[in-house]
Amino acid sequence: MTAKKRAPQSAPYEKGAWAHVFTRAKGERRYWLIKSEPDVFSYDDLAAAPKQTTSWDSVRNSSARNFMRDGMKKGDRAFYYHSNAEPSAIVGICEVVREGYPDSTALDASHEYFDPDSDPANPTWFMVDVKAVKKFRTPVTLPDIKADKALANMALIKVSRLSVVPVTAEEWEHICKLGG
DNA sequence: GCCAACGTTGGC
DNA sequence: GCCAACGTTGGC
8 A cells, every 4th residue: 555645635725715615605606817828628528518518628727727626616607718818818708507517637547637546436626627618709808807907806806826716706707898 | 844856728 | 037936746
């Protein structure tokens, strides 16, 4: 028996700052933002997928994993953000149609993102399914967001390099108005 | 348990 | 293509 690997469970939010996004009033809808590079999987790719749905797999960051495993619920909405794009921007809206479940790519030895340390009986990595809802008429770009005082506290800005982040209801409404 | 080295993300 | 931020790894 080898020594147990330290499980990648630590995450900044657990120290307090984002604990609130894991609780909700009965029937409350919560909001998120998910990032994808458009060259890899764009919003149009999602809209063109079977049932306009895809599993948000291959995320290998524990904070993002925790948001998917413990935070996102069916019916929640998420902005679809194109990272590493010209310009980087929120380009549309999608909906969580399946709540967190084990990420199959982490358990598939033939997959590029296979994680040999993930125990199938107690998986390390989780994913959700998201469905395209609406493409913005006008993408809301990162410069737009940075220039907007109402959006200065967005997790997108404050916590860089996290592929799944929470969005407040106020930020959600504001950006929806901008995007049309 | 500290912390240096390393890898990844993503803006610019 | 560069590099800052930051999470993870592993030696001690």
